Amino acid sequence: MGEHTVTSFDEDLGHIDRLIRDMGDLAGAMVSASIQALVQSDNALGQRVVSDDAIMDARQRELDERAITLIAKRQPMAQDLRAVVGAIRMAGDLERIGDLAKNIAKRVSAVGQSATPRDLAHSIEAMSGMVLDQVREVVDHYVSRRPEELQALRAADEKIDVKYTAVFRELLTYMMEDPRNITACTHLLFCAKNLERIGDHVTNIAENAYYVMTGKQLPLNRPKQDETSMTAPAA
Template identity: 75%
Template structure:
């Protein structure tokens, strides 16, 4: 009977994890598509991301319902309970990632046809790729229960912060060069900031996943590069 109960809990948790994986996959594609829609002024693609976000929200609600039902039915103790609460938190971060991608897509109309300098487009695209790889990598390591690999992945967020600082500086330069660039650059600035914040949410997921798996906090605190940069007159 004890054995049976344990197996049922694991089955239920697997269903919850399946939703985390689906949300992770959706988040990954939204990050790439949102950036592409912004840089190529692709309105239909932007609209698709806005619909994707509604799917993301629905998946989070489903996960929350399942997790709460799971707790109520199985009444898990200590570590199992932490796993379920951890999943609720990770779903919360994935939902925010969806919101941030949607916010990027919503700026397509605002930027309009103003052309983004090639080098800047390239930087923002490459930042989006880093953020996508970071998010998907962390979700994969959680689903595969690979705690050690999570430690290594955290360094990825440092690289994202460095990239953000570089883009921030580049954008300021364009704005100073020609006031006609200011409106478009402001939206690109928020786009880059959203990507940087997606990286932070991915780090939150890594921290939660590590805690669920090991019962410990991730050993080295995430380097707060963006914050160091602030005193150096960037954001």
């Protein structure tokens, strides 16, 4: 990283893309481990997710510094500038995904062993599976420069929102059935909400990636996310 570098702009950008890929891999691993820790009450695994977050933060700082140096050094115009700024934004969303996974992991001990009924664990695992697929795919499509796939991906976020609303209702029902479930269920509520928010960050990444590749905004055909603000519990 001396002053007199002989790399081309594309090589510099390629390096930034590799950092995006690394951050995406780490984000996926953190989401997956956090839900596994939650469902299996595995405190040690939860702790690992918490410490992974420091690695994620360091990666983001590295990417930011490289990107800003690249802009200052090369003064890229239009499309190239868009690519670098897009990478900074995507890294920001990936870092937030790691943060949300950490937040889930921190709730493992509060939820405890006994509190998660089988059905509920299934619902949350199913939701996290959907979210995880999204995280992996969005990074793949970006790195492989596949703009048309990103559109389908954003539409899939609606399914996550529907699933979240179902989990939300399910949790309220458990709380109403037995007040002893309330503490654990409120923590699970935050976990489910965090998964839903991870889906929103994937949508942000898809939008940024599409803009980087095409210079256009993804068509706005997406209904609003979290519908639980209108939701009463299942009867």
